[in-house]
Amino acid sequence: MRGIWRDGNHFELLPEASRFLPAMFEALDGAESSILIELYLMESGRLASALITALERAAARGVTVMLLLDGYGAMGLAGEDRERLEAGGVALRFFNPLGFHSLARNLTRDHRKLVVVDGRVAFTGGFGAVDEFLDAWYEVAVRIEGPVVADWVRLFCRLWDSPLTRGSGAPGLVRGLGTATPEAEGYRGMSGRVVWGxxxxxxxxxxxxxxxxxxxxxxxxxxxxxxxxxxxxxxxxxxxxxxxxxxxxxxxxxxxxxxxxxxxxxxxxxxxxxxxxxxxxxxxxxxxxxxxxxxxxxxxxxxxxxxxxxxxxxxxxxxxxxxxxxxxxxxxxxxxxxxxxxxxxxxxxxxxxxxxxxxxxxxxxxxxxxxxx
The missing domain is CATH 3.30.870.10 (Endonuclease Chain A)
Incomplete structure (x- = not known):
């Protein structure tokens, strides 16, 4: 499925973790109303700990923080880190935890990677919250502003409320989050669309x-x-x-x-x-x-x-x-x-x-x- 082409966006290419991680953490620290994060991989370690700290700080200042992880890809996230997230005010949900159901269902994983701050700035790419992305793996991300961000928000919201998603953040929590995103000023002609599978x-x-x-x-x-x-x-x-x-x-x-x-x-x-x-x-x-x-x-x-x-x-x-x-x-x-x-x-x-x-x-x-x- 695919969204429609939207004009008036700004896309910034961020090659290497030394560029996209600081940009993401800067956006998280500047969040005023909401943070939406969807990841496949999150494992306890230096990067996960830094992310949890940033989310705790945001929740403490009244930001709605929602973290959606894949039930298999997050198996390496220790129990104490999960407890820390929930104690810090982060709504934490897991997509399709492994269970005694069909093999096809267990093989279906949420492999998407997304960070959205205040419904206005988004990041996507192939990243995850595992230490390999700090220095062992080469990765690329893109920072997004403009009308197409609203499509990313809607994509996140649908999966958050999916029957296959379980966790502390109740379905419906995403209702009321703003999805109207203005054009990025001065960037007429930068067309983009979200496409998903x-x-x-x-x-x-x-x-x-x-x-x-x-x-x-x-x-x-x-x-x-x-x-x-x-x-x-x-x-x-x-x-x-x-x-x-x-x-x-x-x-x-x-x-x-x-x-x-x-x-x-x-x-x-x-x-x-x-x-x-x-x-x-x-x-x-x-x-x-x-x-x-x-x-x-x-x-x-x-x-x-x-x-x-x-x-x-x-x-x-x-x-x-x-x-x-x-x-x-x-x-x-x-x-x-x-x-x-x-x-x-x-x-x-x-x-x-x-x-x-x-x-x-x-x-x-x-x-x-x-x-x-």
Whole structure:
């Protein structure tokens, strides 16, 4: 599902935790009426503790603070931290806690990442409240102002009141929160929309990318940490490369938190390389960011291009149509391409048998996953 395109927004690209974390904490400390946070990952540690302290301070000055976490992704949040949040006045809810129900329901996770302050400023990206984002994982976020923020608020409110959500904050608490967001002054022409997915039933993020790739005129650059693409995406990328477009993939290298996913995706390298797609594996650290650039269109948010995101998870991305913003994203891509190892087609064709075996093994497991629904 997708929102409508709205003009008059301001989008600020915030690459690296050293930029987006200070910006988020500054916004939290300046909150006057409400804070809405939705995260997949939150585990006890330095970052989670700092976030809890900021939320306690906000609640103490009368701000309505609502924290929505995934029931599986937050299993690493210690009991004392949960108690601290609730004692500090934070309304805390969990989406779809694990239980003795269907496997499909347990696999359905809230993978979205969102921070909204006073209904006026929002942040999204691939971040979470785990210490890996402090220095071990590379991530990118976007700061959002303008009418599109109201769409993020409405998206949060629907899930907060979902029957699958449990916790201390009662349903209906979100009623009365303002969702009328004025245009960001001086930013006429920065168009954006929120696009979201919910398992295999609602594939708006995937379909939006398909449409952009099929209609691309110049470039298609995609960064994703978990690249196990659908047949439809592989076909479109190959066709675009054969048309002479600049098609590049920015993917993780050996520094990966789920190596099996990397091997499952690598089984598609050969045909993509043969079609003219260029593949770069990022070397400095694990790149956890998820963002795409097609001509002057950008999509940035929580969605990976693997079967977990496309078949099971609740996901949401911010789409932006703006030449200046696209130029900033292109510069970011170029810096990362320079810090990556490009996969050469001839060298890839000579890869050893043990590498091919791992691709086959983890590819087979991935294929089984897609048939579980």
């Amino acid at each position: 919910q398992g295999y039933r609602y594939q708006a993020i995937r379909l939006s990318l398909y449409g952009r790739v099929s209609g691309a005129r110049q470039r298609i650059w995609v960064c994703t940490p978990y690249f196990v693409p659908t047949f439809g995406l592989r076909l479109r990328l190959a066709r675009a490369a054969r048309r002479g477009l600049d098609v590049r993939l920015l993917l993780p290298g050996e520094a990966h938190d789920h190596p099996g996913v990397r091997y499952a995706g690598q089984r598609f390298y050969g045909r993509l390389l043969k079609a003219g797609v260029r593949i770069f594996e990022f070397q400095p650290t694990f790149i956890h960011a998820k963002f795409s650039l097609v001509d002057d269109w950008v999509s940035l948010g929580s969605c990976n291009f693997d079967h977990w995101s496309l078949h099971w998870n609740l996901e949401a991305n911010q789409e932006v149509e703006n030449r200046r913003f696209a130029g900033e994203v292109a510069e970011l891509f170029e810096r990362h391409f320079a810090a990556s190892q490009e996969i050469e087609p001839a060298a890839w064709a000579r890869r050893p048998r043990w590498q091919r075996l791992k691709e086959w093994l983890f590819g087979s497991l991935d294929g089984m996953l897609t048939r579980l629904r």
